[in-house]
Amino acid sequence: MRKLNVAIIGYGRSGCDIHGAFLRSPANDICTVVAVVENDPARAAVAREHFGCDTYRSYKDLFERSDLDFVVDASYSDLHYPITKDLLAHGLNVLCEKPLCKTPEMVQDLIDTAKANNVIFTIFHQYRFNDYYIKMHELLQQKVIGDIKLVRACQNSFSRRYDWQTLLYRDAGSMRNNAAHSIEQIMHLAGSDEMPKIQSKMDIWNSVGDAEDYLFCTLEYSDGVRYEMEVNPSDAFAQDAATFTIYGSRGTMRVYIDKIVYRYYLDEEVPVPVLQHKSIHHPDGSPAYCNNQLVWHEESLEFDEDIWSSFATCSNRFYHNWYDALVNGAELFIKPEHIKAQIAIFCEIERQNPLEVKFKKPDDVI
Numbered sequence: 001m002r003k004l005n006v007a008i009i010g011y012g013r014s015g016c017d018i019h020g021a022f023l024r025s026p027a028n029d030i031c032t033v034v035a036v037v038e039n040d041p042a043r044a045a046v047a048r049e050h051f052g053c054d055t056y057r058s059y060k061d062l063f064e065r066s067d068l069d070f071v072v073d074a075s076y077s078d079l080h081y082p083i084t085k086d087l088l089a090h091g092l093n094v095l096c097e098k099p100l101c102k103t104p105e106m107v108q109d110l111i112d113t114a115k116a117n118n119v120i121f122t123i124f125h126q127y128r129f130n131d132y133y134i135k136m137h138e139l140l141q142q143k144v145i146g147d148i149k150l151v152r153a154c155q156n157s158f159s160r161r162y163d164w165q166t167l168l169y170r171d172a173g174s175m176r177n178n179a180a181h182s183i184e185q186i187m188h189l190a191g192s193d194e195m196p197k198i199q200s201k202m203d204i205w206n207s208v209g210d211a212e213d214y215l216f217c218t219l220e221y222s223d224g225v226r227y228e229m230e231v232n233p234s235d236a237f238a239q240d241a242a243t244f245t246i247y248g249s250r251g252t253m254r255v256y257i258d259k260i261v262y263r264y265y266l267d268e269e270v271p272v273p274v275l276q277h278k279s280i281h282h283p284d285g286s287p288a289y290c291n292n293q294l295v296w297h298e299e300s301l302e303f304d305e306d307i308w309s310s311f312a313t314c315s316n317r318f319y320h321n322w323y324d325a326l327v328n329g330a331e332l333f334i335k336p337e338h339i340k341a342q343i344a345i346f347c348e349i350e351r352q353n354p355l356e357v358k359f360k361k362p363d364d365v366i
């Protein structure tokens with residue numbers, strides 16, 4: 001199998017611990033890291049140790065090379081758009097971290113730039129490659145809990161963040177950072193890139209920056225299904241919370257990173273309720289409540305995953321799809337047009353919750 005030459009921009013939590021972790025692992029039979037761009041000399045030294053690759057302080061040095069098959073843009077979120085645009089304009093394929101950019105117009109500009117330069121790009125939304133998500137989607141398609149009425153997605157924690165992911169000038173905050181993954185999954189569950197009806201609340205609860213750390217939103221699609229998304233930084237019981245809770249006409253499903261549990265009844269095992277206009281009573285005449293005589297079934301599935309192994313699984317699957325797209329022209333797992341629709345949702349939530357920019361980038365920060 002031909003290996004592709006890759007450069008990584010930014011060797012931090014994403015560049016080193018997610019992309020780098022996959023690229024260093026035995027599961028990587030498809031790419032060779034030939035360059036890392038990292039402003040921090042200590043992190044650049046780690047990258048040289050990991051890959052024996054060239055390192056640079058500026059991504060513009062990559063334009064001197066002619067051996068790159070693609071570039072991973074794992075820089076700060078606000079730098080994704082200008083750097084990715086420049087890379088595409090220089091004829092380089094790009095795998096860009098989320099969030100791609102601020103507005104749908106910027107996404108369109110990147111789509112046009114890629115087209116004009118005969119290259120492709122994708123966005124690293126890898127969460128749909130999780131085992132729990134693949135199985136949950138399959139079960140819901142089989143209607144094991146009937147018709148879906150309400151889906152609750154939760155990314156709670158007890159969190160008091162103080163890093164750049166709390167700063168508006170960096171395009172940070174819990175929506176574009178955390179909820180972005182769940183909203184992408186929700187769009188896939190809804191099977192639509194339409195603009196849903198949105199009600200939302202964003203706020204700053206525990207973080208010291210000016211970007212939101214609390215988000216609650218309801219997305220209602222034209223088929224009537226409602227999706228709720230919560231990122232709550234004051235949940236000290238978050239370890240018990242399901243990643244998804246799905247309410248259906250015949251049951252309920254709880255989905256965690258390492259297991260799915262669902263409880264349901266079967267139509268053929270229970271009587272069809274007949275509407276009673278008068279008060280209902282037991283055979284002895286005493287007042288009664290509705291008794292559906294439901295026969296409950298419960299099933300569960302377990303996955304051998306924790307947060308880090310799930311990152312490894314998803315990266316492996318994502319990179320193999322990306323490889324297939326670059327080498328064999330396969331369909332992209334994450335298409336830029338889909339992310340354009342997602343970013344339109346972000347903009348609507350921000351329109352409903354204007355936040356005040358309180359901090360300016362210091363001169364010694366890139």
Ligand SMILES: NC(=O)c1ccc[n+]([C@@H]2O[C@H](COP(=O)([O-])OP(=O)(O)OC[C@H]3O[C@@H](n4cnc5c(N)ncnc54)[C@H](O)[C@@H]3O)[C@@H](O)[C@H]2O)c1
Nearest residue numbers: 010011012013014015037038039040074075076077097098
């Ligand atoms: N898909 C995911 O699951 C996932 C997970 C974590 C982070 N991310 C995304 O990855 C991006 C990076 O986040 P992080 O948590 O890794 O940040 P980080 O602060 O841990 O690391 C960023 C690194 O990039 C370097 N850097 C940034 N811009 C640079 C530039 N122009 N030139 C040279 N070096 C540069 C910094 O020096 C730093 O070492 C963010 O956009 C974030 O949203 C995605």
